[in-house]
Amino acid sequence: MNRWYTLRTETLIGLGGVVLAWQIASYFFPPYLFPPVPAIAQKFLAIFVDPESLANSGATAARIFAGLTVSFLLGVVLAFLMGRSERSYRYVYPLLNFVQGIPALSWVVIAIIWFKGTEPRILFIMVATTVAAFSFQILDAYRSMSKDLFEMTLSFRPSRRDLIRTLILPTVVPGMLTAWKVNLGNAARVVVVAELVGATGGIGYQLLLQQQLFDMAGALAWTLVLVVFVLIVQQVIARIESWLLAYRPTAERSA
Amino acid sequence: MSGQDANPAAAAIDFRDVVKRFLRQDRREESFLAVDRLSFEVAPGEMVAVLGRTGCGKSTMFNLLAGLIEPTEGAVRVLGHDPFREFDWFRAKMAVVFQNDRLMPWRTAIENVELGLELLGKGEKERRAIALGWLERLGLKGHEDDYPHALSGGMRQRVSLARAFAVNPEILLCDEPFSALDELTGQRLREEYTQLVRENGKTSIFVTHSINEALQLGERILVFHRPARIALEARVAGGDRDTIRRRVLAAMEVREAVAEQTDR
Numbered sequence: 001m002n003r004w005y006t007l008r009t010e011t012l013i014g015l016g017g018v019v020l021a022w023q024i025a026s027y028f029f030p031p032y033l034f035p036p037v038p039a040i041a042q043k044f045l046a047i048f049v050d051p052e053s054l055a056n057s058g059a060t061a062a063r064i065f066a067g068l069t070v071s072f073l074l075g076v077v078l079a080f081l082m083g084r085s086e087r088s089y090r091y092v093y094p095l096l097n098f099v100q101g102i103p104a105l106s107w108v109v110i111a112i113i114w115f116k117g118t119e120p121r122i123l124f125i126m127v128a129t130t131v132a133a134f135s136f137q138i139l140d141a142y143r144s145m146s147k148d149l150f151e152m153t154l155s156f157r158p159s160r161r162d163l164i165r166t167l168i169l170p171t172v173v174p175g176m177l178t179a180w181k182v183n184l185g186n187a188a189r190v191v192v193v194a195e196l197v198g199a200t201g202g203i204g205y206q207l208l209l210q211q212q213l214f215d216m217a218g219a220l221a222w223t224l225v226l227v228v229f230v231l232i233v234q235q236v237i238a239r240i241e242s243w244l245l246a247y248r249p250t251a252e253r254s255a
Numbered sequence: 256m257s258g259q260d261a262n263p264a265a266a267a268i269d270f271r272d273v274v275k276r277f278l279r280q281d282r283r284e285e286s287f288l289a290v291d292r293l294s295f296e297v298a299p300g301e302m303v304a305v306l307g308r309t310g311c312g313k314s315t316m317f318n319l320l321a322g323l324i325e326p327t328e329g330a331v332r333v334l335g336h337d338p339f340r341e342f343d344w345f346r347a348k349m350a351v352v353f354q355n356d357r358l359m360p361w362r363t364a365i366e367n368v369e370l371g372l373e374l375l376g377k378g379e380k381e382r383r384a385i386a387l388g389w390l391e392r393l394g395l396k397g398h399e400d401d402y403p404h405a406l407s408g409g410m411r412q413r414v415s416l417a418r419a420f421a422v423n424p425e426i427l428l429c430d431e432p433f434s435a436l437d438e439l440t441g442q443r444l445r446e447e448y449t450q451l452v453r454e455n456g457k458t459s460i461f462v463t464h465s466i467n468e469a470l471q472l473g474e475r476i477l478v479f480h481r482p483a484r485i486a487l488e489a490r491v492a493g494g495d496r497d498t499i500r501r502r503v504l505a506a507m508e509v510r511e512a513v514a515e516q517t518d519r
Contacts, residue, residue, distance in 0.1 A: 152357035155321055156422070157346040158374045166370065170361045247361045249404040 035217035043221035053206075057225050060195065060203040063119075064187045064229075067126025068180070074127065075134025075179070082135070083142040092135075100132035104190045108197055118199050125194040130183045137182070141175020142168070177241045181234055188230045266332075267426060267458040268297035268320065273329035275315055275483075289315040291482040292329070299425075302452060302459045304473025304491075306466065308507060312483025313462045317430050320460065321351055334425060347375050350419035352429040356411040358403040364414050365390060365399040371422040382421075389417035393447065409440035416444070420451060427452060429461045433468070445471050466503055470496055478506045 026036040047053040082089040107128045111121040153167045195204020203226050210218035275290035289312045297303050307313050318324045319331050322338030336344050358367045365386050372382035393413040433441040452459045461472045469476045478487035487506035489499050
């Protein structure tokens with residue numbers, strides 16, 4: 001039995017077990033606590049046929065992408081600044097460490113006080129909560145660059161641009177992809193919190209509506225939309241990763 | 256050719272009273288001497304082997320020559336220029352073959368050979384043709400699209416040789432490139448290297464800790480003692496190899512004993 005098949009079977013058994021347990025619970029508890037699985041599925045599927053619901057999902061996805069893109073670009077700049085200059089590292093690293101220690105909810109409060117519109121607030125929260133992780137992960141990848149390869153490339157006297165293109169970028173790409181995978185999950189959690197307090201649309205806002213309507217099936221359906229979105233994007237990143245890192249040897253026996 | 260009587264203007268490589276001190280990382284105020292008033296010259300087209308025991312400063316001399324580090328005192332001139340201060344001037348004039356192959360794992364064999372040409376700004380067609388020619392010449396036809404992990408140690412080192420020769424440098428610097436290979440592969444590569452250097456009229460500095468390798472790859476042998484300084488200079492061409500071997504061995508042993516006593 002190959003590894004992929006085993007993994008898929010186990011995943012299905014695990015998820016199927018939870019669904020089954022939920023359905024059994026729905027027979028013993030009222031629907032506002034444990035709604036039946038078909039009711040959740042119906043609400044979940046309804047989201048994909050209703051244009052307004054799709055627009056809400058799209059708004060959340062767009063906020064996640066926008067926040068992560070800005071955060072990633074900022075993270076790249078900060079990581080390279082820290083990687084290339086010891087003095088910059090001494091200034092920036094403790095600052096990012098401090099920023100990373102601030103809870104997402106504190107950023108939400110700060111954003112509400114500082115910014116007027118919904119979108120700037122959410123963008124600010126997204127960037128503030130993910131920029132440190134991006135910077136640290138890209139810095140780690142940059143610092144793990146092989147000294148041997150660096151000297152070898154340098155022996156051909158490349159321009160700075162060529163050095164970045166031929167050596168530094170290929171070295172940090174795996175770290176960047178890992179950073180995207182990790183931060184995607186974080187961003188999905190944070191965006192919902194941000195939308196809960198300030199937005200008039202998006203999955204977080206929809207969750208707030210379901211809470212006010214006391215609709216557990218709706219809340220779960222919207223939660224599932226977010227989870228499915230994250231899983232799909234992670235799969236896309238994994239595909240890009242396996243395409244970009246196809247050169248890596250694979251061991252026949254796993255550790 | 257001795258350090259005193261050669262004409263510096265004609266020398267491809269000229270080390271003049273070079274000193275290199277490194278600060279100890281843990282004790283900033285202390286330094287250790289890696290190269291001690293090192294002087295030697297290499298004529299254009301000459302093949303010189305630099306021999307010495309581990310830790311004698313061969314690699315430091317190598318990095319000075321490659322322009323990767325700056326001398327503390329003295330002057331290093333290669334083709335009349337300073338390899339550290341005029342770093343960019345040496346583009347395509349000097350190529351390095353390192354102890355390990357240093358191939359980029361994300362590039363195929365041919366892409367690795369193309370690296371130097373790519374950095375020189377050569378067009379895709381031209382660099383592919385040059386790289387293919389060198390891979391074929393070094394017996395790697397059919398392995399162009401293999402990634403380094405799919406190649407044996409000998410094949411990888413051949414790719415790194417091809418990468419160095421592909422830019423058509425005037426000077427080749429080799430830092431024990433065949434030391435990690437088995438005897439047969441190493442011997443074959445040494446023969447190929449000698450042939451390529453002679454055919455193409457390159458100046459070659461070959462750093463090694465093996466007397467046999469030095470005898471095979473050097474028209475002249477420079478024996479280093481610790482810290483790097485010339486302990487013996489022996490001309491191989493026309494000389495009796497056993498006599499040279501005995502002299503080299505004696506120089507290495509005597510100098511090592513002196514170095515060990517000094518250390519104590």
